[in-house]
Amino acid sequence: MAKFGKKYQDAAKLIEDKFYDAAEAVDLVKKTATAKFDETIEAAIHLGVDPKYADQQVRGALVLPHGTGKAKRVLVFAKGDKVKEAEDAGADFVGSDEFVTKIQGGWFDFDVTVATPDMMGVVGRLGKLLGPRGLMPNPKLGTVTMNLTKAVNEIKAGKIEYRTDKAGNIHVPIGKASFDNAKLLENLQILLDTLVKVKPAAVKGQYMKSVTIAATMGPGIHINPLIKTSKAE
Known part of the structure; x- marks a missing residue:
């Protein structure tokens, strides 16, 4: 007891x-x-x-x-012009393959993962690592999107x-x-x-x-x- x-x-x-x-x-x-x-x-x-x-x-x-009441750290998988959009929106980490390597090495210093649709092929390689932790981007949750400004702002807002x-x-x-x-x-x-x-x-x-x-x-x-x-x- x-x-x-x-x-x-x-x-x-x-x-x-x-x-x-x-x-x-x-x-x-x-x-x-x-x-x-x-x-x-x-x-x-x-x-x-x-x-x-x-x-x-x-x-x-x-x-x-x-x-x-908790500040969330946001990781965004993006490329091209979308990198600057994510950075301007306040994302804590923005990138591509370099973050795949870091996560495969045991790095998980983030709370939410966002990705543009064209990056899901890259993110998909992390399914077994992100999925069990509830960190896999999902279009139904608004975390797979081309509107990174809206996604990051909403996450930061609560x-x-x-x-x-x-x-x-x-x-x-x-x-x-x-x-x-x-x-x-x-x-x-x-x-x-x-x-x-x-x-x-x-x-x-x-x-x-x-x-x-x-x-x-x-x-x-x-x-x-x-x-x-x-x-x-």
């Missing part, structure tokens, strides 16, 4: 065994973030889907209006990817404990609204089964999944 430290136990005492509305949960999760660093606030959503079926998988990307795991759960960051309540609440609202919009047509019954938020070192706080999130005053 897992043993928790005193800070965790003290935080857990603040939480009642009930469903909170979103505004209450956000206020409470900030109180449970007592670590010496700025803890990430993460949302965990359990969906009533069966991901083993292709028509019930939920995957995509969205831009959180207030970002995640674009996140979401994807159901084998159990139908989605785990994504919605900000930092230092964010004010309104920003965390709005980020959560956008996430939940997006997941509702992409509900697979094949899913029957209750779609959003549970919603939980927690700080990095804190306990989970359950939000009533049947109540629409309301904006903070």
Whole structure:
């Protein structure tokens, strides 16, 4: 049985065994973030889907209006005029074969990979290395595109990817404990609204089964999944 430290136990005492509305949960999760660093606030959503079926998988990307509080390092595979476009947009690394060699050598000092369509032949050689880490560019996520300015700007502004795991759960960051309540609440609202919009047509019954938020070192706080999130005053 897992043993928790005193800070965790003290935080857990603040939480009642009930469903909170979103505004209450956000206020409470900030109180449970007592670590010496700025803890990430993460949302965990359990969906009533069966991901083993292709028509019930939920995957995509969205831009959180207030970002995640973490600066993402972007690697762009491009050539010609697109190199300067990526650099001007703020990409951290831009290139081609030289980065294939670095990655094959064990370099992974980046968080997101973007590529122009004509570079996917080069990037494809890294599939077994990037794929398991969730770093492979994907046109459905907007990371295979000729519009590098838009792609890099969105990532830097707080674009996140979401994807159901084998159990139908989605785990994504919605900000930092230092964010004010309104920003965390709005980020959560956008996430939940997006997941509702992409509900697979094949899913029957209750779609959003549970919603939980927690700080990095804190306990989970359950939000009533049947109540629409309301904006903070």
